[in-house]
Amino acid sequence: MSRSIHDTHGVLRRILARDDIDARARSKLANKVRENIRRQRWIKDRARQQRRRDRRPPPPLVDPDTTPVLLEDGGPYVHHAATEADVREILRRMPFGSLDGLGPIHLCIGDEPRRTDKQPVDPWTGRPGIKVLPGVYGPAPAGLYIHSDASIRLHAFVHEPGAPGPFGIYLKLRTLAVLVHELSHHYDHMFRVRGDRWRMDPGEKAEAYAETRERELVESCVVPYLHERYADECAAFRRWEIQHAGCSLPFEVLVGDRPGRPGLGGAFIGLVFGLAAGEDPLDARGLHAELLALHDRDEDALQVVDGMLGEQPDHTVALVTRAKIALRRGLHELAERSCRAALASSQEAAQLLGELLCSQARWQELADVTTRALADFPDQGCDSRLRVLRGRARVELLELDAAAEDAAVLQRSIWHDMQHEAGIIDALRLCRGGRWEEALAAAERLQDTRGGLSRVHRAETRAVVLECALRLGRGGRLAPLDRADVAELHSHGHQAWVARLMAEHGARVSQRPAAPEQ
Missing domain, CATH: 3.40.390 (Collagenase (Catalytic Domain))
Incomplete structure (x- = not known):
């Protein structure tokens, strides 16, 4: 251990002597090394204490009735x-x-x-x-x-x-x-x-x-x-x-919260403080239901939501929370009904409904819902996802110039995932327009992007690369789409595309199991 600490001190001296990095980066590296030195010293001291304890008699038995x-x-x-x-x-x-x-x-x-x-x-x-x-x-x-x-x-x-x-x-x-x-x-x-x-x-x-x-x-x-x-x-x-929360939680879930990891104890306390501050009881209960759903307490959240809707059938938060749970459980009719009841007052309801319509390939309805929501909620600052959904709908409706406009807006976002969405919309737009060379290049650029792609993005880029390469006669060495790719494509409204690829290139689609996650 002493040798290890000595070596670590040498690393620290070399870091502090470096002039090829800025002072902030050098300080960050040095602090990490100092923390490692402190940890090694702590372990060494604990080991020394343990050796001393090992030479002592075993710890005395403790009687709970006489413990001070x-x-x-x-x-x-x-x-x-x-x-x-x-x-x-x-x-x-x-x-x-x-x-x-x-x-x-x-x-x-x-x-x-x-x-x-x-x-x-x-x-x-x-x-x-x-x-x-x-x-x-x-x-x-x-x-x-x-x-x-x-x-x-x-x-x-x-x-x-x-x-x-x-x-x-x-x-x-x-x-x-x-x-x-x-x-x-x-x-x-x-x-x-x-x-x-x-x-x-x-x-x-x-x-x-x-x-x-x-x-x-x-x-x-x-x-x-x-x-x-x-x-x-x-x-x-x-x-x-x-009476006040709309459900009763087991005691064991109300404790155990930690800094940076709030749990249901925090949800309960938030409800108590909200009511004490004079918040509307239904609004306080609605936030409680949202947090319950966030922590996968769906039955409890639905109990709260059902009680709220019994008192106020058009309560927006209750409707949106019920829609989220219904979507998670595959209850699409209930989810759609809940979202449509809240469309006039909630951008989130429009987004949830848009996700559902996208998965069902209801492209014209999706374009209409997202366009209306973007007009109704222009200043909420959360319209990127709606624009993504509208761009995808426009691609499938072959409104390719309009889809390019949505992609251009998303490309200016500071968030990598929105930039990836813009790239996907562009690749799909070029592919649907028969511009195979450009679509292939766009999809390959996405595959090389830093930061990684989501599962659905990976599946979509693989499908674009496969189709374009086959159209151009370059698909000899390409691996086929695996079953996970096909499942992702189906879940995002590409059923017709997959069916066409199967009809035209059946041996290239869904013939191998999914690769293990890295």
Whole structure:
């Protein structure tokens, strides 16, 4: 390891001495090397600590009934959502032996955090924190595992007495989820790193393990305990969800969100804050349904949407959300009906309907819908996808000059995928117009493009290259379209094109299995 750190320092010196790259790039490279040095030193220190532990007796057995659970901070506004009894019961439900060597568990308010301009300050203690719920402030982090003495710190919430109302059980759930997360760090530190240096990496490995084990323990230990011990509170929380959210979610999906990876806990909190801020209840519920659908909770989202449409049949967000779920499930009639009901007020509905019409090769309807939407929503800044769909429709309707105009607009986009779409429309336009040499060149340029093509783009360029090369008598060495290519072409409205290629060049189409994804 020492040799490795020495070599890495040499790399760092060479990077800092380089003058062939700008200062920003040099600094970025140097920071990556410094981080690698810090990681290597951490692993070396952890390995040294492990060797010392290996020479000691095995960690002492821990009895959940006698483990120190210390209540250290209190006050009229400082509230520990989990009691000592809650903590001990969760300890009893942990796998046998996983607590050995555990130190005391502190129920405390936590160290004074460093305040930033973006952090709110609670009005009762003046401490920086985060707004967990309206009127409820929580610390960041919510808990800690201290390696030096194998202790755990569970940090309290700050709020007025009685402020959480029906959400008290949710705060208890959050705290107990933090407890099993830190217990997972303890198990990882005490048992899993023994004799295995790669597990000592201080970065994502340890946190990923704790998060995975937390999810398992919340489902197997925490949630059953809450339903057994606090049945009335759980029922009250469920009634609030049904009334205000339109559905009730399992407790286990409401925790486990991480920075940069929001989950359904964030969706629930967003609903609570929206209602507290005076948002229209249906609009707040509609956003909740959108987030449920985004996280593949389709049944729950449909339950919310059906309730909303029962109150307001023309609610745009509800109609669009129902259309998205229907499309995902292949319920095309329901999706089309929902989109058409929202066309007058939603560009997204027009786009969803356009995708459906494209897949069904209903080109004239697609051209009409997208043209009308582009006129109705000129200033929303999200018209690129509509223009793509209209360009494709115009190609298939042989309105080739009009399709070229849409492609020219898309080519000026700053986004690579829109530039690729412009190139595809041009290649298809030239192919449909019988300009085989130009179409072949355009498709081959796309195949060489940087950044890669989507699956459907790859299938379309292969089909254009195949047809043009065969028309020009140059298809002797070309591989045929595989089954995945044909499936992609069918899903984007090219059924007639594939049928024609099959009729004219049957041996070149769908005769080999799809190549494995790289």
